[in-house]
Amino acid sequence: MEVKVVRNVLDVNAKMAAENRRFFAENGIFVLNVMSSPGSGKTTILEKTLTRIMPEIQSAVIVGDICTTNDADRLSISGAPVVQINTDEFGGDCHLAAHVIENAARQIDLAGLDLLIVENVGNLVCPAEFDIGEDARVVVLSVAEGEDKSVKYPLMFRECQACLLNKTDLLPYLDYDLEKARQYIDQVHPGMSVFETSAKTGEGLDSWISWIRERVAEKAGLQQQA
C-alpha cells in the first residue's frame, strides 16, 4: 500500500513538473536543480558562480532547507533575487516538490530572467525522485565524503547530467582516490560530466561555468526560434 501511495504522489508531482517545464520554456528560462548531501559546499559553489555570471546571465535562486535562512542570506550577497523555502512549515519535507517550486517562482520577477537555480534540500536520496520541471540536474559531492557515493546512491547519479567533485583543496589531507571516484561515477552514469572544483579557492570553476553558459545560451536560442 505504501508503494502505491508513493507512486500516486510521484504521478501528481510529474504532472506539476511538466507544467513548470512548459512555463519556464515559454519564458526562455534555464532551470538548474542542484542537489547534494548536507555540507557538500553547494551554497559556496553557487555564491561564486553567481558572482561570476551576473549580471550577464540574469539569475535567481530558490533555496530549500528544512530550517533556517542561512543559505538565502549568503546567496543574496550576489545580487540575485533569492527565495528561501523552509520545508519545516509543511512537515519537514526531505526534498523540494514541483508545486513548491511553482509557488516559489511566483515570488520572483521572471521578466528578463535567463537562469533559475534551485538549491535543493541537502539529501542524496529523496530529491532525486522528484522532477521539479528543471532542464538539468547537478549533484555536488564533497571529496571528504569518500569515493563510493555514486555506487551507494546510484539514482542521484543516474538522474544528474553533471557532478561537481568539490572541496578539492582538502585532497592533500584525505586518503581520497580521484581516479577511483571517477570510475565509480562512470560505472553508474557513463559519460557524465565531472568537474573537480574547490569553491574555496575557485579552482576548477571555469569549466563548470562554461557548462552553464552553454546551456543557458542554448535555451535562450530555442525560445527565440519558437
Place this chain on the structure above:
Amino acid sequence: MEVKVVRNVLDVNAKMAAENRRFFAENGIFVLNVMSSPGSGKTTILEKTLTRIMPEIQSAVIVGDICTTNDADRLSISGAPVVQINTDEFGGDCHLAAHVIENAARQIDLAGLDLLIVENVGNLVCPAEFDIGEDARVVVLSVAEGEDKSVKYPLMFRECQACLLNKTDLLPYLDYDLEKARQYIDQVHPGMSVFETSAKTGEGLDSWISWIRERVAEKAGLQQQA
C-alpha cells in the same frame, strides 16, 4: 492526503518498534541507532569502536545502504556478525524501518549478545522519523559539513542523545568554528553529549567508548534485575 498516509505509515512503524524494543530488552541487548549524512565517517567510527570493545562486549551490526555491501565488508573485519540491508531491493528507501530491523535481527544469533549497532542509511533527514526500537540514537557529523547542520536539520539533533563531531583531523584545513558548532547543537538540544572524534587517528574515541560501555552495562543490569 499525503500527510495522513505518512502518519499511518509512522503509526504502523511505531507499533513494530515497540515490539522490537520489548524483544531486545528481554534479551538484555542494548540497541544503538547510528545516523548521519553520507560520508560522515560512521563506518570507520564503528570499525574502530568494535575493534576496541570486542569480545568483551559481544556486538553485532545491521548496516543499511541503498546499494553495495561496501560497509558490511569493512565492518566484518572486526569479527562481529554483520547483516547488510540494501534498501534498493524494496524501492530504494531512504531510511531503515522497524520491520526491516526485525527481519535483519532474525539472521543474527542473539544468544550472549550485548550490543546491536544499526548503521542507518546516510541521510540527515528521514531516518530521524523512524523509531526502530533502539535504546539510543547517535548522530555523526563530519566537521567538513560546516557548523550549522544542527539548526538546519533540527529533528535529527533533537532525537539523538549524542553527537560525534568527526574528522577533527581536518580542522587545521577548514574554516570551522568548533565553539559555534557546539553552540548551535546546544540551541537545538540543550545538554546533548558531544564527542570530538577523528576515526582516522583514533583521537577522542575514549570518551565515546566509555559512553557506550556505561549504557551496555546498565542495560545488562536491568535484565538481571528483571
